[in-house]
Amino acid sequence: MKGRHRPAGSSGGALKLGAAAVAVLVVLAGSWYAFNKYSKPACGNAAKLSIGASADISPALKLQAAEWAEQAKDNGNCVDIEVFDEDPADVAAALAGKADKSLTGVGQANGKTRIPDVWVADSSLWLQRIRAVNPDSVKAGAHSVALSPVVLAMPEPAATKFGWPQKNITYADLIASLAANQGTKIGITEPSRDATGLAGLLTLASVAKQAGGGNATQATQVATTALRALAAGRSSVRSDLIQKFPRGSDQQAISTSLTVAPLSEQAIIQYNGQQPPVRIAAIYAEPAAPPLDYPYVVLSADKASMADELLKSLQTQDFRDKLGAIGLRGADGAPGKGFQTPANAPGALAAAAPQLPDAGTVETLLQQWQAITLPARMLAVLDVSGSMLEPVPTAGNATRMQVTLEAARKGMALFDDSWSLGVWTFSTLLDGQKDYKQLVPIGPLVSQRAQLVQALGGITPKKNGDTGLYDTILAAYKAVQSGYESGRINSIIVMTDGENDDPAGGLKLEELIAQLKAVADPAKPIQIILIGIGDKVGEAAMRQITDAVGGGTFVAQDPSKIGDIFLQAISLRGQIAQKK
Incomplete structure (x- = not known):
């Protein structure tokens, strides 16, 4: 059977033609990539937004802000967002200072403190305290962007003596242990400068006042005992307090170390994530202390529009997952991907706004604290x-x-x-x-x-x-x-x-x-x-x-x-x- 005659060299010509076409396509694709890349806004005059945040939440905020800024750039909008760590106590002091006021136990702001365009403190307690001395400094209606309940942290061996995990331990149980002088060593971070410490102090003091069974004198004695115990075990910062938990699993180390302290759920998750010799139990005690609710507060009116747009991205599942990776819950109390739920913890918490005591109650308690310490x-x-x-x-x-x-x-x-x-x-x-x-x-x-x-x-x-x-x-x-x-x-x-x-x-x-x-x-x-x-x-x-x-x-x-x-x-x- 005879085949058709194929001119010599025709196959090589076709290959050359194909190669040329591919080259043209590569050049065109490269040109389009270059055009697409360099036709985006140069962003020489990008709109700027500064966010001062509690160090607890800033890692998630930094990631989300960077992604949001990139998306905005893709849509032809140039934004430059700076997220920096700022101690909530220092920002609160600076805002109070604008009205020549000061917060009990806080004093003057750090000389390097910046008042940002947007402030994400760790607790709405700060907003309440500021409004009490400078009503115009912080507008009402701040949105929570994350949540971490304030719980009682106990070394697991100590928690089992209180009946954990079978028993639901309460603040009243803790008060009774302190009153009976059972060797319970309680600690707290300085409540005038730390929202976790203040939340724990408010709850413990409230329960202590009710422990007198209607007898005012006895109630005062119980409350005073509790406050003195807290004062004796206080630490200036959270990291120092955590170091007081047992560093060894032997009985001597456990008996001479800190027994209990109010801490955020996030702090316990992160501590246990370091594989310590003695794990810390998170006790979701009743009554629940005011949680850390991370309010998103716009302080610069001229940046409100951009800040509001960013806020929308902080209400997404994507941001919830970023929070979960660092031990925080979403604003509604539900955890995101990667969240390491502590033993006996509720899977989701009530989404209702935290019930905060009035500013007068907070101020009176902090004055008592200052008087003691x-x-x-x-x-x-x-x-x-x-x-x-x-x-x-x-x-x-x-x-x-x-x-x-x-x-x-x-x-x-x-x-x-x-x-x-x-x-x-x-x-x-x-x-x-x-x-x-x-x-x-x-x-x-x-x-x-x-x-x-x-x-x-x-x-x-x-x-x-x-x-x-x-x-x-x-x-x-x-x-x-x-x-x-x-x-x-x-x-x-x-x-x-x-x-x-x-x-x-x-x-x-x-x-x-x-x-x-x-x-x-x-x-x-x-x-x-x-x-x-x-x-x-x-x-x-x-x-x-x-x-x-x-x-x-x-x-x-x-x-x-x-x-x-x-x-x-x-x-x-x-x-x-x-x-x-």
């Missing part, structure tokens, strides 16, 4: 002039002296044994020619608490006594100065219901200030805290004194509120600026 050496000086016998209608007609002494007793009950405290009284001619009298010298509470309680119980006003205020202040200042202790806040707290009134003469205001300045030693600062009781105090003169030498003036127009004012004054000792 700041190391102190203090001289309390109480007015016993005749006007302190006046009844207080808003306090059931108890006298001014009675409400003042009750405030002093309650305050002293909060102070732990590391405090040093002394008590004077003053009026006119109380001790010979002196207008003041020492009842108990300044000394450690560990050895003279009972003596101080007894002294307070025996104080009665001098019926016809006047108010030798200025001579008393100078003498008290010198007394505190003579025994000055470094490493403590050395202070005088004077509680009075009247202006300086000394028929025998004594110092004038200008003379007092001049003498205080003359004896003051900048290396040994002493705070003078003056508390006015009622509406007849010489507030202007009192402020001149404290402004001149360092301290603060507080006035309870309604004497029945003296307890709150006393607590506020004590709690602010560490924040009152020292004047040179």
Whole structure:
């Protein structure tokens, strides 16, 4: 059978033609790739957006922001998003500072703190605290972008003694263990600067107050015991607290290490992910503490449109999966891909907004905390002039002296044994020619608490006594100065219901200030805290004194509120600026 004749070389020509066509296609494809790549916006003038975020969530935010920016670029929009870690306490301090205010226990912002266009703090508690002092700084309606419940963290051997995992452990169980002195070592991160610590403190304090079974005195004692236990085990930052958990599995290591601390679920997931010798159990105790809910807050109005568009991408499954990889849940409480659910944890949490206590409750508790935790050496000086016998209608007609002494007793009950405290009284001619009298010298509470309680119980006003205020202040200042202790806040707290009134003469205001300045030693600062009781105090003169030498003036127009004012004054000792 004969085949068709094929011209010599025709096969080679076809191959050459095919190769040329492929080359053309490659060139064209390369040209299209180059065109597509370089025809995108050059982004020389990209719109910029800065996001300051809690370090807990910033890794997920950085990944999502980078992807969103790239998608925007593909759509012809140039955006430049910077996500940086910023301590929520520092941002909160900076926002409060814009209104010349400060948050209890936080003080001034770090000098390097930036106020971003968008702020993602770890908890809405920060927003609540800021609005209480600067209502216009943070708008309402912030959206949560993640969730991590605040749980009780326990080494698993310790948790089993409480009945875990079969028993549902409660905060009441923990309170009972502390009250019974069963060797439970509780820790907490500084609640004035850490939202996890604050959430745990709020819950523990609330449960402790209910533990008295209707007996107010017993409830106060239980709450005080709990607060003191927390204060003894506090850490400045979360990483230090976590290091207090057992580093070995032997009984000695477990018995001498931290037993329990409120921590975020994320912190426990990440800790156990490091394969420690003793794993930490996450106890989802009742009542549930306010969770970390990571509110997304737009602080720059001119960036609101771009910020809102980015927010939409933070509500996707893709972002939930990024959160899951770092131990956080989605904003609705459901976990994403890669989330390592702790034993006995709910698969999903309620999506309802966290129920936060009102700002007043938070502030009062933090003031109590500050009163307990700041190391102190203090001289309390109480007015016993005749006007302190006046009844207080808003306090059931108890006298001014009675409400003042009750405030002093309650305050002293909060102070732990590391405090040093002394008590004077003053009026006119109380001790010979002196207008003041020492009842108990300044000394450690560990050895003279009972003596101080007894002294307070025996104080009665001098019926016809006047108010030798200025001579008393100078003498008290010198007394505190003579025994000055470094490493403590050395202070005088004077509680009075009247202006300086000394028929025998004594110092004038200008003379007092001049003498205080003359004896003051900048290396040994002493705070003078003056508390006015009622509406007849010489507030202007009192402020001149404290402004001149360092301290603060507080006035309870309604004497029945003296307890709150006393607590506020004590709690602010560490924040009152020292004047040179």
